[in-house]
Amino acid sequence: MLLIQDIHAETDGKKILKGVNLEIKAGEVHAIMGPNGSGKSTLALVLAGREEYEVTQGRITFFGKNLLELSPEDRAHEGMFLAFQYPVEIPGVSTTQFIKTAVNENRKYHGEAPLDAVAFLKLMKEKMRLVDMDQSLLTRSMNEGFSGGEKKRNEIFQMAMLEPSLAILDETDSGLDIDALRIVAKGVNTLRNENRAILLITHYQRLLEYIVPDFVHVLYNGQIVRSGTKDLALELEEKGYDFIREESESSVSATQPENISKT
Amino acid sequence: MIDLSYIQKRFDQLQASHPNDELASLRTEAFNRFTRLGIPGLRHEEWKYTNVSNLFNNEYQQALSASALSGIDQSFLDSIRLPGSTDADELFFVNGRFISSLSSIRSSNDELIVISLPEALKSDFAAIVKQHLGHSNRYLEDGIHALNTSFINDGVFIYVHPHLKQPGDLNRPLYFYHISDVRDNHILSQPRNLIFAAGGSRIQITETFATIGTMDNLSNQVLEVVVNKDAYVEYYKIQNTVNANQISTTHFHQTGKSYVHALSLTLNGGTIRNNTNLILDGEGCDSHLYGLYLINGRTHVDNHTLVDNRQPNCYSKELYKGIMDEYATGVFNGKIKVERLAQKTNAYQSNKNILLSDHASINTKPQLEIFADDVKCSHGCTVGTLDENAMFYLQARGIPQQNAKALLLKAFAMDILVQIKPDRLRNYVEQLISDRLLINE
Numbered sequence: 001m002l003l004i005q006d007i008h009a010e011t012d013g014k015k016i017l018k019g020v021n022l023e024i025k026a027g028e029v030h031a032i033m034g035p036n037g038s039g040k041s042t043l044a045l046v047l048a049g050r051e052e053y054e055v056t057q058g059r060i061t062f063f064g065k066n067l068l069e070l071s072p073e074d075r076a077h078e079g080m081f082l083a084f085q086y087p088v089e090i091p092g093v094s095t096t097q098f099i100k101t102a103v104n105e106n107r108k109y110h111g112e113a114p115l116d117a118v119a120f121l122k123l124m125k126e127k128m129r130l131v132d133m134d135q136s137l138l139t140r141s142m143n144e145g146f147s148g149g150e151k152k153r154n155e156i157f158q159m160a161m162l163e164p165s166l167a168i169l170d171e172t173d174s175g176l177d178i179d180a181l182r183i184v185a186k187g188v189n190t191l192r193n194e195n196r197a198i199l200l201i202t203h204y205q206r207l208l209e210y211i212v213p214d215f216v217h218v219l220y221n222g223q224i225v226r227s228g229t230k231d232l233a234l235e236l237e238e239k240g241y242d243f244i245r246e247e248s249e250s251s252v253s254a255t256q257p258e259n260i261s262k263t
Numbered sequence: 264m265i266d267l268s269y270i271q272k273r274f275d276q277l278q279a280s281h282p283n284d285e286l287a288s289l290r291t292e293a294f295n296r297f298t299r300l301g302i303p304g305l306r307h308e309e310w311k312y313t314n315v316s317n318l319f320n321n322e323y324q325q326a327l328s329a330s331a332l333s334g335i336d337q338s339f340l341d342s343i344r345l346p347g348s349t350d351a352d353e354l355f356f357v358n359g360r361f362i363s364s365l366s367s368i369r370s371s372n373d374e375l376i377v378i379s380l381p382e383a384l385k386s387d388f389a390a391i392v393k394q395h396l397g398h399s400n401r402y403l404e405d406g407i408h409a410l411n412t413s414f415i416n417d418g419v420f421i422y423v424h425p426h427l428k429q430p431g432d433l434n435r436p437l438y439f440y441h442i443s444d445v446r447d448n449h450i451l452s453q454p455r456n457l458i459f460a461a462g463g464s465r466i467q468i469t470e471t472f473a474t475i476g477t478m479d480n481l482s483n484q485v486l487e488v489v490v491n492k493d494a495y496v497e498y499y500k501i502q503n504t505v506n507a508n509q510i511s512t513t514h515f516h517q518t519g520k521s522y523v524h525a526l527s528l529t530l531n532g533g534t535i536r537n538n539t540n541l542i543l544d545g546e547g548c549d550s551h552l553y554g555l556y557l558i559n560g561r562t563h564v565d566n567h568t569l570v571d572n573r574q575p576n577c578y579s580k581e582l583y584k585g586i587m588d589e590y591a592t593g594v595f596n597g598k599i600k601v602e603r604l605a606q607k608t609n610a611y612q613s614n615k616n617i618l619l620s621d622h623a624s625i626n627t628k629p630q631l632e633i634f635a636d637d638v639k640c641s642h643g644c645t646v647g648t649l650d651e652n653a654m655f656y657l658q659a660r661g662i663p664q665q666n667a668k669a670l671l672l673k674a675f676a677m678d679i680l681v682q683i684k685p686d687r688l689r690n691y692v693e694q695l696i697s698d699r700l701l702i703n704e
Contacts, residue, residue, distance in 0.1 A: 048659050049658075051655075071658070071663075071664070072655060072659050073661050073667075075659075076658070076659055076660055076661035081659075082659050087656070090656070091674060092675060093671070093674045098657075098660070101662055102660035105662050106661045109661070141674075162661070
């Protein structure tokens with residue numbers, strides 16, 4: 001579904017991703033972990049198409065299409081969804097209006113008629129139950145004055161409405177108390193199926209107890225330095241990121257003589 | 264130096280044709296003021312950012328009587344009619360002259376009376392007209408305002424009777440259509456009207472403007488509204504005419520505890536200057552002033568507002584919002600005056616702007632003059648661009664860039680749009696804005 005090959009990306013002249021490789025297949029759940037500043041969120045934003053991040057090298061294909069040539073809206077239409085780390089408040093646009101516009105724009109792209117008011121309302125009610133979202137939030141301005149937990153639930157609610165093929169959850173666990181985390185995880189797990197892939201970006205292992213990944217990758221200094229199963233997350237939890245740091249730095253120094261001898 | 268001799272000529276003509284008219288002395292006095300003051304240039308503090316002198320580099324015709332006007336066809340009139348026009352009181356002005364044959368007063372005489380100013384001066388309303396006509400002259404001490412007064416002629420006087428229906432129920436809406444017929448000549452229109460909302464009356468007024476033809480037009484229009492004790496006045500001004508140059512003054516004089524809710528909306532035009540004055544001359548006035556300007560091309564909009572607190576315990580709230588694209592320029596100048604007597608004044612003012620292009624600009628200036636010591640006044644202004652984070656958020660959900668932009672701009676405008684209280688007028692305006700922003704709903 002998604003193939004990331006040797007991606008380098010920078011913003012404001014600062015190199016952040018330095019050769020990321022990753023393949024995600026339908027039905028898989030991948031987790032990317034890593035210390036602060038390792039490039040996790042940059043990777044998510046590069047995938048979603050944020051212009052401020054310039055891809056200087058590498059290739060990304062999504063269902064065989066060159067992802068980097070697609071606008072952010074077309075990436076969404078092709079089935080990509082980013083649950084934002086910091087969902088944006090949009091005063092004056094109600095949650096309902098926002099979601100209805102998004103759903104119908106996606107339908108339009110696929111040549112489908114817009115949902116009528118009744119069908120849309122029914123769909124919304126059904127999906128809201130998934131994340132125990134309070135109905136009063138629908139008429140309020142998008143995310144405005146929502147608590148941290150409500151904002152994150154709203155992201156998962158949108159995911160449920162848009163039914164993406166690939167959902168990228170950027171630190172969806174940050175700022176959530178344990179109850180909210182359970183609700184969000186329950187929502188995500190319900191949406192998990194053999195056609196849908198999920199990429200979890202997280203700092204902590206805690207989320208992975210609720211949404212169990214098939215693969216865990218460690219992003220450090222702009223590269224994936226370790227990949228493994230969910231046990232890798234436990235190892236990280238136990239040893240902290242320092243051991244990755246030490247390991248990655250020693251491996252760099254260890255490979256240097258080799259490189260020299262090759263030249 | 265601008266040659267204004269053609270204005271002198273027209274003035275002499277007008278005076279000669281109406282020598283014994285009750286308004287003649289008012290005109291003479293104003294014309295002397297006009298000759299002394301001239302057209303304000305950029306050195307005039309109140310006109311610093313709006314150049315109107317270049318608008319006068321043009322010999323305009325002025326319609327001195329209604330009879331000289333040729334026909335405008337029905338389909339044009341229908342195309343500019345406001346929603347719900349069939350049960351509104353509709354007043355049509357062409358080139359500044361009131362055209363009674365086009366107008367329809369559907370209210371009964373015990374609800375509302377519309378007569379021309381000269382007639383009013385011969386009627387039972389003479390004292391009222393004498394007392395209130397020209398009140399704005401004390402506040403707008405410039406040649407442009409004097410010029411309008413110099414040509415006071417057959418404008419209308421409207422007397423709104425105390426409200427007889429259920430509370431909350433308004434009379435019919437009152438619509439003013441100002442048409443510039445510039446098919447054959449460059450035209451200067453100078454409508455001048457006076458509304459007297461009697462104690463306990465309720466009225467909803469909308470003024471709109473239209474142009475027919477392609478020659479230059481300049482409108483220097485003044486509406487004075489007297490709001491008596493317990494009267495309730497809603498007022499909407501809609502400016503949406505390409506290339507129309509306007510100096511448009513709305514002067515509210517609240518003489519007793521009363522309520523005014525005024526909103527101006529500018530979507531199109533050439534050079535536009537709006538003066539909106541609220542004179543709070545009674546204790547406990549409640550006043551709300553809103554404005555939205557959504558402009559592009561080379562449109563220039565200058566909103567000058569004045570809230571003059573003359574008596575204690577008045578409340579005023581003011582919010583103006585603007586979106587400027589391409590080469591459009593905006594000006595907001597909000598003056599709040601609190602006079603020595605006006606203790607316990609509560610006055611709020613805010614101006615918020617979005618610039619969508621590097622060439623667009625806004626000059627915004629709050630001006631507080633406070634002479635009382637126990638008052639609450641606040642003001643604030645912002646100038647920004649479209650929120651990039653919000654744009655990306657919408658796009659990442661599959662909303663195309665253009666639609667995302669339109670959605671955000673409409674959301675920005677929304678807190679002004681919700682202040683248009685009549686549903687059908689609000690829907691009409693929302694549609695104008697959606698069309699402008701290319702929103703498909």
